[in-house]
Amino acid sequence: MRVLLINPGSRLPIETRTSPHLGLAYLGAVSERRGDEVRICDLDVEEGPISQVVAEYGPDLVGITANTIQIRSAWGAAGEVKAVREVPVVLGGPHPTVLPEESLAEPDVDMVVRGEGEATWVDLCDHLEREEPLEGVPGLSFTDDGRRVIHNPDRSPITDLDTLPYPAYHLFRTDRYTNLQPAIDHREGAALSILTSRGCPYRCIYCSQIGPRKWRMRSPENLMGEWRWLVRDQGATEIGVLDDSFNIDRRRALDLCDRLIGEGLNRVPWIMINGIRANLVDEELLGRMREAGCIRTAFGVESGNQEILDRVIDKHQTLDQVREAFRAAKAVGMETIGFFIIGLPGETEKTMDDTIRFAIELDPLVANFSMATPFPGTGLERLVREKGRMLVEDWDDFAFFENKPSFEMKGLSAELVERKWQEAYRRFYLRPSRIFRIIRRKRTWLNLPQTVRMAWRTLAS
Numbered sequence: 001m002r003v004l005l006i007n008p009g010s011r012l013p014i015e016t017r018t019s020p021h022l023g024l025a026y027l028g029a030v031s032e033r034r035g036d037e038v039r040i041c042d043l044d045v046e047e048g049p050i051s052q053v054v055a056e057y058g059p060d061l062v063g064i065t066a067n068t069i070q071i072r073s074a075w076g077a078a079g080e081v082k083a084v085r086e087v088p089v090v091l092g093g094p095h096p097t098v099l100p101e102e103s104l105a106e107p108d109v110d111m112v113v114r115g116e117g118e119a120t121w122v123d124l125c126d127h128l129e130r131e132e133p134l135e136g137v138p139g140l141s142f143t144d145d146g147r148r149v150i151h152n153p154d155r156s157p158i159t160d161l162d163t164l165p166y167p168a169y170h171l172f173r174t175d176r177y178t179n180l181q182p183a184i185d186h187r188e189g190a191a192l193s194i195l196t197s198r199g200c201p202y203r204c205i206y207c208s209q210i211g212p213r214k215w216r217m218r219s220p221e222n223l224m225g226e227w228r229w230l231v232r233d234q235g236a237t238e239i240g241v242l243d244d245s246f247n248i249d250r251r252r253a254l255d256l257c258d259r260l261i262g263e264g265l266n267r268v269p270w271i272m273i274n275g276i277r278a279n280l281v282d283e284e285l286l287g288r289m290r291e292a293g294c295i296r297t298a299f300g301v302e303s304g305n306q307e308i309l310d311r312v313i314d315k316h317q318t319l320d321q322v323r324e325a326f327r328a329a330k331a332v333g334m335e336t337i338g339f340f341i342i343g344l345p346g347e348t349e350k351t352m353d354d355t356i357r358f359a360i361e362l363d364p365l366v367a368n369f370s371m372a373t374p375f376p377g378t379g380l381e382r383l384v385r386e387k388g389r390m391l392v393e394d395w396d397d398f399a400f401f402e403n404k405p406s407f408e409m410k411g412l413s414a415e416l417v418e419r420k421w422q423e424a425y426r427r428f429y430l431r432p433s434r435i436f437r438i439i440r441r442k443r444t445w446l447n448l449p450q451t452v453r454m455a456w457r458t459l460a461s
């Protein structure tokens with residue numbers, strides 16, 4: 001079959017990175033293994049237009065990925081496809097997984113793959129090729145001839161992740177992407193990603209969890225095979241680890257580090273893009289990660305108020321554990337990023353102040369303050385719909401970087417949240433010690449245009 005996979009563009013702020021979409025890279029790889037001809041069109045870095053790509057390539061099946069802020073672009077892309085070719089259009093990704101009926105109500109969307117996509121995609125291709133009824137494809141939602149929505153049962157998660165091929169990066173125009181963290185680093189060459197495990201046993205209220213609660217890891221042999229391949233064959237100059245929860249199993253993490261050190265793969269720096277669990281690290285683990293090439297890690301701190309962590313977020317982490325994690329990371333020479341949330345339900349001016357003060361106390365290299373955003377299907381969304389008032393309904397406006405609160409609750413006005421969020425950036429970044437440290441950092445000067453843009457954003461907010 002001839003398959004086209006599309007990442008519809010998104011309005012990213014200038015300092016945000018763009019990288020090959022790992023979900024599409026996996027789908028492309030399993031499709032190629034099935035014997036399909038595959039093309040990926042990433043509208044974050046390609047101009048399109050989709051109609052031209054479709055007309056020239058003539059696909060038999062089109063798959064489009066979408067998170068919430070991309071869903072409208074995804075529907076638009078489906079329309080562009082159908083305008084030039086009558087071909088089945090399938091949506092997948094975090095947003096249609098949670099709200100499949102919404103997308104199936106769109107005239108140009110035929111099917112939705114819910115959750116983890118690889119096995120369902122292959123199964124769907126097989127069924128289409130053999131012209132078998134779609135009811136036999138678990139994990140698929142679709143419309144019948146009368147446009148009635150049919151939800152097949154869920155598909156079980158892939159139990160053996162080693163059965164997956166490596167992501168098909170050759171299908172991307174790799175020269176068009178940025179390095180992993182362009183707002184901080186200036187590194188040339190291929191910045192590629194890796195998933196060492198999937199899933200997360202925690203259920204934080206703000207997180208869009210489309211996967212199972214069960215945490216699954218790849219075998220060390222399989223993982224090392226990919227790491228070697230990234231460094232030696234793909235020429236990776238930096239590697240981003242995208243796991244939801246990298247350090248659930250401490251022994252596995254230590255073992256991975258030992259193997260990287262043993263094979264000399266630690267010469268290529270790697271970065272924990274997604275926060276690792278502060279309650280599950282210690283200096284020994286962080287030290288080994290540093291030795292294995294990990295130069296920077298993020299931690300999901302979220303709040304500087306223990307009550308908010310326990311009673312609202314259900315974070316299962318104490319402020320002291322976070323303090324210790326930052327201390328240990330710095331002690332072993334690792335750079336740190338802290339993710340903080342402002343304006344969670346139940347917050348007051350005092351709790352938000354606690355968060356700002358805690359960020360200053362922890363003093364990571366980068367503090368990222370997001371306004372709480374109730375993504376569909378999250379506990380936060382349920383709470384806001386029950387007890388508060390949504391201020392945005394257009395999915396395009398769900399990006400944290402829109403810089404506007406997306407809901408209000410009793411005692412938590414949008415005006416207060418916006419003010420505290422602006423204050424957080426100002427108080428964190430405009431400290432004399434901080435400014436001095438940034439000026440002294442060589443990378444600030446290597447990265448001057450981005451540094452100026454960041455500074456402008458901080459001052460102008």
Ligand code: B12
Nearest residue numbers: 010022023063064065067068092093113116117208399400
């Ligand atoms: C890396 C990452 C980023 C990176 C890069 C994104 C990229 N180019 O891939 C950066 C830092 C830029 C980023 C930014 C944002 N992100 Co982000 N990100 C992630 C993260 C940690 C990993 C993504 C990943 O590679 N996953 C692994 C791959 C294998 O999974 P996948 O992409 O979901 O694809 C699988 C399935 O979804 C499905 N599938 C997906 N697409 C399709 C299409 C078809 C046709 C089919 C059949 C199946 C299918 O099959 C795939 C294989 O199993 C996820 C968390 C997570 N665990 O996924 C959050 C996540 C995707 N991000 C999220 C958010 C909120 C954002 C931001 C909006 C935050 C912001 N700053 O405002 C922005 C939006 C940027 C944008 N372009 O849209 C949310 C999305 C929630 C939602 N409902 O939309 C997630 C889920 C985090 C969370 N748990 O809440 N992100």
